[in-house]
Amino acid sequence: MKRITEFLPGIHYMGVNDRTKHRFEGLWPLPHGVSYNAYLIDDERVALVDTVDAAFTERLLGSIREVIGDRSVDYLIINHMEPDHSASIHAVRQAYPGITIVGNAKTLAMVEGFYGIGAVGTLTVKDGESLSLGKRELTFHLIPMVHWPETMVTHMAVERLVFSGDAFGTFGALDGGITDDQTDTAKYWDEMVRYYSNIVGKYGGPVQNALKKLAPLLPLEVVCPTHGPVWTKEFPRVLDLYDRMSRYEPLEKGVVIAYGSMYGNTEQSAERLARELAARGVRKIVMHNLSSSHASFVLRDIFKYNALVIGAPTYNMHLYPPAQSLLDDLELRGIPGRGRVFACFGGFTWAGAAVKRLTEFAGRMGWELAALPVEVKQGFSPDKTDDLAAIADAIVAKH
Numbered sequence: 001m002k003r004i005t006e007f008l009p010g011i012h013y014m015g016v017n018d019r020t021k022h023r024f025e026g027l028w029p030l031p032h033g034v035s036y037n038a039y040l041i042d043d044e045r046v047a048l049v050d051t052v053d054a055a056f057t058e059r060l061l062g063s064i065r066e067v068i069g070d071r072s073v074d075y076l077i078i079n080h081m082e083p084d085h086s087a088s089i090h091a092v093r094q095a096y097p098g099i100t101i102v103g104n105a106k107t108l109a110m111v112e113g114f115y116g117i118g119a120v121g122t123l124t125v126k127d128g129e130s131l132s133l134g135k136r137e138l139t140f141h142l143i144p145m146v147h148w149p150e151t152m153v154t155h156m157a158v159e160r161l162v163f164s165g166d167a168f169g170t171f172g173a174l175d176g177g178i179t180d181d182q183t184d185t186a187k188y189w190d191e192m193v194r195y196y197s198n199i200v201g202k203y204g205g206p207v208q209n210a211l212k213k214l215a216p217l218l219p220l221e222v223v224c225p226t227h228g229p230v231w232t233k234e235f236p237r238v239l240d241l242y243d244r245m246s247r248y249e250p251l252e253k254g255v256v257i258a259y260g261s262m263y264g265n266t267e268q269s270a271e272r273l274a275r276e277l278a279a280r281g282v283r284k285i286v287m288h289n290l291s292s293s294h295a296s297f298v299l300r301d302i303f304k305y306n307a308l309v310i311g312a313p314t315y316n317m318h319l320y321p322p323a324q325s326l327l328d329d330l331e332l333r334g335i336p337g338r339g340r341v342f343a344c345f346g347g348f349t350w351a352g353a354a355v356k357r358l359t360e361f362a363g364r365m366g367w368e369l370a371a372l373p374v375e376v377k378q379g380f381s382p383d384k385t386d387d388l389a390a391i392a393d394a395i396v397a398k399h
């Protein structure tokens with residue numbers, strides 16, 4: 001009898017949905033929740049691929065029992081050791097004492113470091129090595145730093161299937177459907193950009209290396225990540241998105257205006273600039289007040305759109321803290337300036353530092369300023385309209 005979890009013959013979805021966690025990694029809001037995906041391969045020998053967050057261990061064990069009854073799980077394949085996927089290892093091993101934990105050398109060192117599990121009952125695999133389950137064969141490919149050092153994927157050549165770890169994953173719980181053709185995927189695309197830009201965004205080079213390494217496995221018919229739907233027909237779109245984002249290539253034309261403001265004066269500059277852009281025909285303008293927009297959404301939009309304007313007041317002879325925090329996030333991710341347009345503006349009361357800091361930031365990033373920065377002393381004045389219009393002209397010219 002085909003079971004409800006069986007999305008391919010002998011391959012079962014064992015994941016869970018988390019719609020209550022406030023912030024993923026203690027950092028990232030989850031407006032659509034998140035799934036932790038594990039998979040079971042029911043062959044002559046049974047393999048579990050990854051586990052789930054600690055809060056859902058019992059649910060995972062129940063799902064496994066529902067499929068295999070009293071049989072045992074022979075292998076636990078660990079593609080990614082981060083605890084949202086590995087936290088149930090102990091419980092799985094207690095339930096199935098004969099299980100062999102399969103990982104590369106870096107993975108197994110982390111298994112010992114996090115969970116105190118030594119070499120007994122483990123199998124170290126090298127890049128390109130295979131493991132037979134009977135009818136099916138698994139081959140392991142290391143893709144380090146996507147986004148941890150131990151990350152790897154597990155390939156099934158005959159099925160043209162990859163268990164990909166976090167690669168090709170997205171925020172967003174599964175609403176019934178397991179595969180992309182069983183669900184409306186509309187909610188995942190922006191969440192995929194947010195997931196990528198915040199969690200993987202620093203590692204564009206390693207992601208490009210991983211894509212090159214996986215290229216000989218293409219075309220893939222089924223891609224099973226650790227978060228979000230299983231990709232089938234829509235995988236080419238996912239692959240294109242990961243390729244472009246890891247090249248730091250903007251996905252769309254649009255202007256992000258990210259600004260801080262204490263009393264609304266810098267905000268008036270932001271509003272005026274937005275009007276000037278709209279008056280010049282720019283239709284995609286995304287405004288983020290940095291005191292109210294969570295940084296993860298700001299970063300998502302900066303990765304997504306090709307023009308960015310940052311505005312901030314001076315604070316403590318430095319940059320307004322939410323704006324400084326954004327600059328730190330951008331520097332950490334090393335977004336190059338090619339293909340992007342940048343401008344800035346700022347304000348001060350008795351001595352200006354904001355524009356100076358923003359200009360220095362642009363220099364460190366190698367970002368060319370599209371126009372002279374606009375600096376407002378004390379209250380916003382309509383006299384600055386022409387200067388802000390000059391920024392709008394420059395952006396439209398380069399857009």
Ligand code: FEO
Binds near residue numbers: 084085
């Ligand atoms: Fe979903 Fe990197 O853990």
